[in-house]
Amino acid sequence: MLKNVLTGLAVWALLFAFQAFAFSSQAKTYLDNVLDLLEKYYVRSDTIPWLELRQKAYQLAANAQRPSDTYLAIEQVLAEIGEGHMYFIPAAQGGSGGEARTVYGGGLEVRRGGSTIVRLAPGSPAEKAGLEIGDLIEKVNGRPFMLPEELLSHQHGQTLELSVYRARTEQRIVVRLSLTEPPKPARPTARLIGQKFGYLDLPHHSLADSRQMDYAGLAQQAIRTVDAQRPCGWVVDLRNNAGGLFYPMLLGVGPLLGEGLVGGLVGPNSREQWFYREGKVLLRSGDTTQVMVQLNQPYRLRTANSPVAVLLGPQTTSAGEALVIAFRGRPHTRFFGEPSYGFTTALRGFSLPDGAWIAIATAFFADREGNPYDQQIEPDELLFTDWGFFQSERDEVLQGALAWLQNQPGCRNTRP
DSSP, rough: OOOHHHHHHOOOHHHHHHTTSOOHHHHHHHHHHHHHHHHOOOTTGGGGGGGHHHHHHHHHHHTSSSGGGGGGHHHHHHHHOOTTTOOOOOOOOOOOOOOOOOOETTTEEEEETTOOOEEEOOOHHHHTTTTTOOOOOEEEEEEEEOOOOGGGGTTTEEEEEEEEEETTTTTTEEEEEEOOOOOOOOOOOOEEEEEEEEEOOOBBOOOOOTTHHHHHHHHHHHHHHHHHOOOOOEEEOOOEEEOHHHHHHHHHHHHHOOSSEEEEEOOOOOEEEEEETTTTEEEETTTTTEEEOSSSSSOOSSSSTTTEEEEETTTOHHHHHHHHHHHTTTTTTEEEEEOOOOOOOEEEEEEEESOOEEEEEEEEEETTTEEESOOOOOSEEEOOOGGGGSSSSSOHHHHHHHHHTSHHHHHTSSSS
């Protein structure tokens, strides 16, 4: 009884506070719509004091006349909630957001928040200029390299002079990079290591257009090519996977995941399961199962349940973390590296009346047993990536994974 009285008093206080502000009805309706969406769909909604948060939002949006006048209040509400994975895109920017965590320029990719080259597009100007993975960009045209976005501030057709430190040889070199082509998305690649271990590099994937399925086909073709050389085990490297389009990535790695249930989502309003079967990714929700993506000519691994070492780290984010979780519970699988970023929630996008867009975390990623992950994913073996030696013989995470694979039953007696 007392609880009901207090709740009623809180509502009256909120209404009284609103009357003190000169909101237009249009602005209030817009702001309330956003707050209602958050309260209804946010996966941790039961931990949020919504009455207090609405009061703060109304104060910040005092005198708001148009929807755009409430944007600051919406941004502050998201900051108060503290779920870094969620975001708001004002109408002026349009679109539906993305997972841009790294920056391209001339065919090279720079690690998020740093200046280390972590990927080179085959045949790109960067590769032709002699740049290597692991190179640290120190200067661009004689000026200190401060932000990765600087690479995108130069127009195509320009030539940049990059001062680079190469940790592998402890040398400083100068490279001339011609920006003769637009940035290219990262592609999944695979190779054989030591004549016995398959290595699959799965970068992030955010092409939400007609090319989105190319990723899955390229990944399975890469697996097919290496599997023809009969590796005894596999390394799946997700250290550079900052998320994006989950279903094509899941489809691409399907041959290594194996057939059947591979994970799902657990939230207050829904429970879903993901399956990989015969070249299809299936989504089961309640009594309904639908095909999300599929390949017409999928590949099946020569040796089912081959040992797999999964590599992860702080760059492994969002859908990249969902891929890590999909390997949880797989037989003969072990995880190496550092804890993931911690965006282990599924986002659902909502279009707002003025063309703005908000992404709300509505559920946690879950493993094959239905266990939700609400924070960073911890590896089985804690090893740290030195990006200067990424993918080299001095890459401690990769070497730790290879050492484990070497001791697996299927690899002990194979050729060196």
